[in-house]
Amino acid sequence: MLTFLVRRIATIVPTLVFVSMLIFGLQQLLPGDPAIVLAGEDQDPSVVAYLRAKLHLDEPLPVRYLYWITGVLQGDLGESMRLQRPVLALILEKLPVTLELAAMAILIALAIGIPAGIISAIKRNSAWDYAANVIALWGLSTPNFWLGIMLILLFSVTLGWLPASGFVSPFEDLKANLASLIMPAFVLGNAIAAVLMRHTRSAMLQVLSSDYVRTARAKGLSERSVILIHALRNALIPIITLGALELGTLLSGAVLTEQVFTIPGFGKLIVDAVFNRDYAVVQGVVLFTATAYIVLNLLADVAYVIVNPQIRVQ
Amino acid sequence: MATVAAALPASAPARPAVPRAHPFRRLLRRRGAAVGLGVIALFVVLALLASFIAPHDPLATSWTAIRKAPNGAHWFGTDEIGRDVLSRVVWGARASLLAGVVSVLISLSIGVPVGLLAGYAGGTVDMLISRVTDAMLACPFLILAIALAAFLGPSLTNAMIAIGISATPVFIRLTRAQTLAIKAEDFILAARAIGNAPWRVALRHVLPNVVPALIVQATLAIAAAVIAEASLSFLGLGQQPPEPSWGSMLNTAKNYVDSAPWMAVWPGVSIFVLVLSFNLVGDGLRDALDPRQA
Numbered sequence: 143m144l145t146f147l148v149r150r151i152a153t154i155v156p157t158l159v160f161v162s163m164l165i166f167g168l169q170q171l172l173p174g175d176p177a178i179v180l181a182g183e184d185q186d187p188s189v190v191a192y193l194r195a196k197l198h199l200d201e202p203l204p205v206r207y208l209y210w211i212t213g214v215l216q217g218d219l220g221e222s223m224r225l226q227r228p229v230l231a232l233i234l235e236k237l238p239v240t241l242e243l244a245a246m247a248i249l250i251a252l253a254i255g256i257p258a259g260i261i262s263a264i265k266r267n268s269a270w271d272y273a274a275n276v277i278a279l280w281g282l283s284t285p286n287f288w289l290g291i292m293l294i295l296l297f298s299v300t301l302g303w304l305p306a307s308g309f310v311s312p313f314e315d316l317k318a319n320l321a322s323l324i325m326p327a328f329v330l331g332n333a334i335a336a337v338l339m340r341h342t343r344s345a346m347l348q349v350l351s352s353d354y355v356r357t358a359r360a361k362g363l364s365e366r367s368v369i370l371i372h373a374l375r376n377a378l379i380p381i382i383t384l385g386a387l388e389l390g391t392l393l394s395g396a397v398l399t400e401q402v403f404t405i406p407g408f409g410k411l412i413v414d415a416v417f418n419r420d421y422a423v424v425q426g427v428v429l430f431t432a433t434a435y436i437v438l439n440l441l442a443d444v445a446y447v448i449v450n451p452q453i454r455v456q
Numbered sequence: 457m458a459t460v461a462a463a464l465p466a467s468a469p470a471r472p473a474v475p476r477a478h479p480f481r482r483l484l485r486r487r488g489a490a491v492g493l494g495v496i497a498l499f500v501v502l503a504l505l506a507s508f509i510a511p512h513d514p515l516a517t518s519w520t521a522i523r524k525a526p527n528g529a530h531w532f533g534t535d536e537i538g539r540d541v542l543s544r545v546v547w548g549a550r551a552s553l554l555a556g557v558v559s560v561l562i563s564l565s566i567g568v569p570v571g572l573l574a575g576y577a578g579g580t581v582d583m584l585i586s587r588v589t590d591a592m593l594a595c596p597f598l599i600l601a602i603a604l605a606a607f608l609g610p611s612l613t614n615a616m617i618a619i620g621i622s623a624t625p626v627f628i629r630l631t632r633a634q635t636l637a638i639k640a641e642d643f644i645l646a647a648r649a650i651g652n653a654p655w656r657v658a659l660r661h662v663l664p665n666v667v668p669a670l671i672v673q674a675t676l677a678i679a680a681a682v683i684a685e686a687s688l689s690f691l692g693l694g695q696q697p698p699e700p701s702w703g704s705m706l707n708t709a710k711n712y713v714d715s716a717p718w719m720a721v722w723p724g725v726s727i728f729v730l731v732l733s734f735n736l737v738g739d740g741l742r743d744a745l746d747p748r749q750a
Contacts, residue, residue, distance in 0.1 A: 160591030171607040283732035285683050287690050288724030291710050299714045306713075394598030398687055402710060412599070413691055416606040428603045432595045 143447065150443055154436050161432045162214065165425055166207050172421070175199075180421055182223055219429065220422030222415070229426035232411060239309060240396050240407035243330065246323055247392060250331030251338055256374075256381070258335070259342025263350060264369060274339060281336025286395050290329045290402035297325060307404035326403040330395045334388045341384045345377035379449055386442030393431050479668075482744040489740020492733035499730055503550040512540035514547040514700045523716040533718035536708060544700040545722050551701040552730060555616050555685035555694070556678040562620025564674060567627025572666070574628065575635025576658045585628065592625040601684055605693040612685075612701070615694040619684045623677050630673055634666040668745040675741055679734035686727050702727050 172179045177193040193199075198206045213220075219229035262274035298306035304325055310318040349355060350373055358372045359365075397409035404410070408427070415423035484490045502509055512530075518538035526533040532541035574585035592600070604618035638644060639662065647661045648654075688694035689703025697704060702723040709720035 156587050157590045157594055160587050161594050164588075164591050164595070165603075168603055168607050171604070173609070279732060279735060283679070283728055283735050285686055285706075285724065285727050285731070287687065287710075288706055288720070288727060291706065291713055291720045292724065294710075295713050295717050295720065299717070390596035390599075394596045397598065397602065398690065401691065412602065416602060416691065416693065419606075421607065424603050424606050428595060428599055431599050432591075435596060436594045 146447060147444065150440060154440055157436060158433065161436070162211055162429065163207065165429045165432070166210055168425055168428070169197075169421065170203075179419070180223060182419060214429065219426035222420050222423050224415075224418045224420045224423075229423050230430075232423065233408065233426060233430050236406065236408045236411045239405060240400070240409060242312070242319075243323055243327055243396060243399070243405065243407060244392050246327035247330035247334065247395075250327055251334035251388075254331070254335035255338025256342050259339040260346055260369065260374065262339065262343045263346035266347065274343070278336040278339045281332050281339075284332065286329045286333060287398040287402050289332060290326065290399055293325045293329065294402075307402075309403075309405045309407075322403075322405075326399045326405060329402075330392060330399050333391055333395060334385075337388055337391070338381065338385055341381050342377065345380045346373060349373045349377045379446065382449065383442055383446050386439055389438050390435055393435065479741075479744045483737075483740050486740040486743065488736040489744070492736030492740065495729060495733040496737065499549050499553060499733075502546050503553045506547045506550055510540075510543035510546040512543040514539065514543040515698050516540075523712065523719070525716075526718055532722045533716065535705070535719050536712055536716070541705075541719060541722055544705060545702070545726055547700040548702040548705060548723060548726065549730075551612060551689070551695045551699070552682050552685060552727070555612065555619065556682040556734070558616045559619035559623060559681040559685070560674050560677045562617065563623040563627050563677060564670065566621070567624045568631050568663075568666070568670065570624075571628040571631025572635055572658055572663060575632040576639060576654065576662060582632070586632070589625040589628045589632075592622075593629070595622075597622050597680070598684060598687060601688060602691065602693065605688050610693045610696060612689075612695045612699075615685055615688045618688070618693075619681050622684075623681065626677065627670070627673065630669060631666055634669050635662050638662050638665045672738055672742045672745060675734055676738035679731045679738065682727065682731050682734065 169176055176197065177190045177199055178185055180193050180197075181189045198209045201209070217230055219233070221228055222232060225232065258274045258277065262271045265271055294306045297304045305318075305322050308322055310322050312319040350369075355368060355373055358368045363372075393408075396407060397412055399405070400407045400409035401413050408431075412424060412427040414420075415427065484493070516539060518534070521530065521534045521538040523536055524530055524534040524538075530540050530542065532545060535541055535544070570585055574582045574589075595603075601615075601618045601622040604621060605615050608614040608618060635658075644657060644661055647657045652660075685694050686701070686703035686706070689701040690707045692704070692707065695701030695704055705723040706720060709716070709723065712719055
């Protein structure tokens with residue numbers, strides 16, 4: 143297990159180096175002198191001079207990268223021009239909101255996707271199977287920001303059951319917190335539920351046709367325990383790995399969902415930064431997201447090894 | 457002929473009675489894919505003939521028709537400055553389809569040669585390309601597209617470039633994987649053995665065999681690109697006002713959801729139907745081009 147971990151961590155190091163180069167390279171896309179563009183509309187000469195010195199713009203590109211990456215490794219992701227605060231502090235401040243939203247979205251996706259996938263597989267080619275497939279296609283094809291607007295129209299404007307926007311901290315009022323997050327979490331979970339459903343269906347179909355499931359049935363076990371204890375347990379292995387790939391969808395989706403529901407999270411931070419041309423924040427958020435995505439995928443791989451004894455033995 | 461037939465062992469597998477149908481026919485046999493293809497064709501016609509089909513000028517404002525509910529004169533209603541929603545939806549098809557197709561063409565034009573090079577050349581070239589691809593794939597697609605569009609500046613052209621570049625690593629990885637598999641086939645060995653230059657083997661023998669997988673991926677990528685363009689326009693990074701785009705229409709509509717919900721319904725339905733159609737065709741193509749399904 144330790145060898146596996148070391149080997150797997152060794153493979154993500156070059157990826158992280160290339161990610162950092164890619165994100166550093168984004169700055170080179172800015173038209174004209176980056177110091178003037180980054181200084182914003184005022185273009186105060188003292189700010190331009192400060193930025194030129196801070197970003198080492200008079201140095202060659204590789205040297206500038208080395209300065210930048212050294213700062214990043216010390217936790218310095220730059221400073222927000224608009225808010226005059228370190229980017230890392232801003233990210234860490236907004237992250238808990240997005241994490242709560244993401245956790246609720248994952249719960250919703252699991253609650254819909256896995257049962258729908260199981261039913262679809264055990265009732266293959268039935269009306270249930272077709273209905274589940276239609277729901278999956280719906281989930282994959284619906285733009286989540288539009289679904290958000292439609293839910294606001296139904297549950298906030300027409301029925302008046304839920305707040306249309308805003309966020310209440312769980313430490314202030316848990317009920318109001320859940321009410322403010324349930325719609326955005328459903329919007330975010332919807333697309334992932336569709337993918338999970340497809341993965342669960344195909345994994346269950348494969349497992350259900352295997353010999354040990356036939357043996358379990360031959361032993362006289364109830365269909366319920368064959369499916370839930372014997373089949374699902376093994377089908378979950380590929381679902382974990384493939385599900386982890388959906389973390390990107392979750393993070394991308396959070397950007398739009400937080401915008402629709404005016405949730406002050408990680409996604410809204412990047413959108414506000416884009417609107418205000420606060421490029422250091424954009425760069426910092428992308429770097430943080432990519433690193434988080436790589437690390438979460440590593441954890442998913444570790445989970446895969448833990449739940450799959452065959453790989454552990456190998 | 458008779459001699460040859462008589463010489464065949466009795467257990468020889470019988471030739472299929474019906475020859476394998478053309479992939480396009482097999483695609484049309486799938487109801488979902490056929491409907492999807494029809495809907496895409498309809499949107500293409502709408503986009504090409506927008507100036508003839510749209511009942512009003514999509515940019516014409518009318519202060520006497522602000523936020524009017526659907527009626528005889530404006531079937532889909534009007535927006536916050538009295539523009540006809542139907543006309544804007546029809547013209548919006550142009551931006552969405554253009555963004556979907558051009559972005560994927562950008563991805564293909566970079567991804568296929570680079571993937572082919574990585575798979576065919578192998579060694580250090582492959583290692584370097586694979587690491588850069590991994591790095592790009594580590595950035596979630598839409599977040600990378602938002603960052604690129606933010607740094608390039610907001611416009612439809614830059615949005616298409618941003619989406620195209622963000623979707624490129626998928627095509628590099630697919631082309632590379634397919635090339636690696638095909639490279640190991642005997643016919644490639646034969647092509648090399650008779651003295652073909654490596655570039656000729658790659659272009660004339662490997663590439664044609666990668667195309668079916670690329671067609672499927674490109675169709676599904678168009679669906680993702682349509683949503684991505686709508687998302688960027690929704691965030692103000694795509695098509696700029698007053699030019700119509702489904703995403704930017706939804707961005708405005710969210711502010712009037714209580715007083716003019718029709719402004720949000722039709723652009724969203726259009727994105728959903730177009731994306732669903734591309735997904736249906738993509739799924740159908742996957743089955744139609746799969747030899748196991750023949």
